[in-house]
Amino acid sequence: MNRRDGLKMLALLAASAALPACATRTPRGTGDLGVVIERASGRVAVVDTSHRTLIGEVDGLGDLSHASVVFSRDGLHAFVFGRDGGLSKVNLHTLRVDKRIMQAGNSIGGAISADGSLVAAQNYAPGGVKVFDARTLELVADLPARYAPDRLSRVVGLVDLPGRRFAYSLFDADEIWVADLSQPANPRIERHRGIGRQPYDALVTPDGRHYIAGLFGEDGLAMLDLWQEPPQVRRILGGYGRGEAALPVYKMPHLRGWAVAGRRAFLPAIGRHEVLVVDTESWQEVGRIPVAGQPVFVMARPDGRQVWVNFAVPDYDRVQVIDTRSLAVVATLNPGRAVLHMEFTPRGEAVWISARDDNRVSVIDTVSLATQATLEVEAPSGIFFTSRAARMGF
Amino acid sequence: MRGAALWLLLPCIAAPVAMAQDVPAPDRQAQLVRMVRQDCGACHGLRLTGGLGPALTTEALAARTDEDIVSAILDGRPGAAMPGWRAMLNETESAWIARQLKQGFPEEGAGGRR
Numbered sequence: 034m035n036r037r038d039g040l041k042m043l044a045l046l047a048a049s050a051a052l053p054a055c056a057t058r059t060p061r062g063t064g065d066l067g068v069v070i071e072r073a074s075g076r077v078a079v080v081d082t083s084h085r086t087l088i089g090e091v092d093g094l095g096d097l098s099h100a101s102v103v104f105s106r107d108g109l110h111a112f113v114f115g116r117d118g119g120l121s122k123v124n125l126h127t128l129r130v131d132k133r134i135m136q137a138g139n140s141i142g143g144a145i146s147a148d149g150s151l152v153a154a155q156n157y158a159p160g161g162v163k164v165f166d167a168r169t170l171e172l173v174a175d176l177p178a179r180y181a182p183d184r185l186s187r188v189v190g191l192v193d194l195p196g197r198r199f200a201y202s203l204f205d206a207d208e209i210w211v212a213d214l215s216q217p218a219n220p221r222i223e224r225h226r227g228i229g230r231q232p233y234d235a236l237v238t239p240d241g242r243h244y245i246a247g248l249f250g251e252d253g254l255a256m257l258d259l260w261q262e263p264p265q266v267r268r269i270l271g272g273y274g275r276g277e278a279a280l281p282v283y284k285m286p287h288l289r290g291w292a293v294a295g296r297r298a299f300l301p302a303i304g305r306h307e308v309l310v311v312d313t314e315s316w317q318e319v320g321r322i323p324v325a326g327q328p329v330f331v332m333a334r335p336d337g338r339q340v341w342v343n344f345a346v347p348d349y350d351r352v353q354v355i356d357t358r359s360l361a362v363v364a365t366l367n368p369g370r371a372v373l374h375m376e377f378t379p380r381g382e383a384v385w386i387s388a389r390d391d392n393r394v395s396v397i398d399t400v401s402l403a404t405q406a407t408l409e410v411e412a413p414s415g416i417f418f419t420s421r422a423a424r425m426g427f
Numbered sequence: 428m429r430g431a432a433l434w435l436l437l438p439c440i441a442a443p444v445a446m447a448q449d450v451p452a453p454d455r456q457a458q459l460v461r462m463v464r465q466d467c468g469a470c471h472g473l474r475l476t477g478g479l480g481p482a483l484t485t486e487a488l489a490a491r492t493d494e495d496i497v498s499a500i501l502d503g504r505p506g507a508a509m510p511g512w513r514a515m516l517n518e519t520e521s522a523w524i525a526r527q528l529k530q531g532f533p534e535e536g537a538g539g540r541r
Contacts, residue, residue: 097473098478116472116478117476139472204479231508281503282508
């Protein structure tokens with residue numbers, strides 16, 4: 034019996050455990066589960082972060098390049114957004130796809146409302162956001178990003194906001210939109226125009242107050258203060274490149290998976306081998322940290338004591354750890370070739386790192402930096418743990 | 428002896444044909460396929476059907492000349508998100524990639540990765 038057959042068998046066992054007729058197994062919670070995207074195979078691996086093991090695999094999920102995942106409130110279902118517009122609702126207990134739809138031609142991710150009732154997908158083609166009933170995946174609202182009579186923009190940086198609202202950015206239109214779906218049949222959209230050139234991704238701060246979009250087309254970020262009446266966009270870190278020629282950007286950084294540590298936010302500089310540090314009270318730059326390459330993910334350990342950074346090709350065999358008190362890089366690790374993503378366990382005692390070209394996920398102790406386990410996963414990219422279900426902006 | 432010498436000469440005879448379309452060595456080709464699928468795929472999609480960057484399928488590139496594609500690869504597209512890859516690719520390699528894209532880009536070597 035090879036590994037895959039073994040996993041299938043495990044999956045069957047897990048599935049049969051869910052049947053009342055043979056309820057000999059103790060039901061388990063899902064709080065320590067997660068999924069790893071196997072980007073080339075249209076499959077996700079389901080993992081157990083307590084035992085650092087692979088529980089099984091779920092396939093048939095389509096083109097998973099740039100796939101991302103959000104979780105149902107109860108942590109039972111993973112909603113997997115595929116590049117090809119597929120949206121799959123995967124049951125982490127049965128390892129089955131409970132529901133799957135093709136909702137667009139080219140998609141880039143999604144979000145789930147705070148009450149768990151609505152799942153929203155952000156799409157490149159057709160450009161816009163579609164909102165679905167989280168239970169049935171039936172379409173609830175179609176929100177084309179029509180910024181001019183016959184122009185649809187690609188949508189990036191979709192996040193959930195309190196009160197059944199979603200914020201997102203229009204890459205082609207230089208706008209930020211906030212959609213209010215408190216009455217799903219009658220969505221209301223608030224447009225913020227001229228926010229800066231080519232927003233490429235965005236984040237929302239842990240308190241849900243500030244929505245920050247990174248700009249590809251200029252030095253700086255656009256920040257929307259959602260607590261302000263009326264909400265207004267302002268520029269932060271304007272001109273951080275100081276007019277120096279930018280380095281080639283071989284991969285767009287990701288802002289999702291914010292790095293807000295204490296009162297500071299850590300953000301990737303575009304076209305520079307630097308992490309920018311900004312004070313979240315004054316929104317002034319308070320430091321910049323030279324790093325090993327163009328940052329892609331800049332992520333705070335849940336307690337904010339460390340920030341971990343990975344990089345774009347050709348520097349993506351490294352991961353660096355920043356100490357948030359001294360603002361210095363305190364460690365450089367080599368967890369494998371083509372590191373694409375990192376995910377902290379719910380309280381951050383460990384971080385899971387995917388190394389695509391080594392077909393490996395490493396589990397690293399965030400204090401000793403020792404590798405606790407490695408898992409064989411085919412071309413792993415995104416890693417998503419169910420603890421995201423309880424966090425805004427994830 | 429004589430036969431062996433002739434065999435050694437053969438590559439020279441074949442060379443002028445190959446010169447017209449210089450190709451990277453086979454193992455480099457495999458690296459390039461992986462690079463296009465995976466790293467270019469970050470923006471253009473693993474299946475090259477587009478994303479933040481445009482689709483790079485045969486149909487999508489039908490109207491583009493090889494030179495145009497090579498120039499985009501090596502020097503990027505000013506004003507757009509496409510960077511120049513000159514630090515990682517040379518003329519021969521980018522010309523080979525351009526031709527492969529127009530013909531329908533190869534899949535990564537099947538099997539053997541696990």
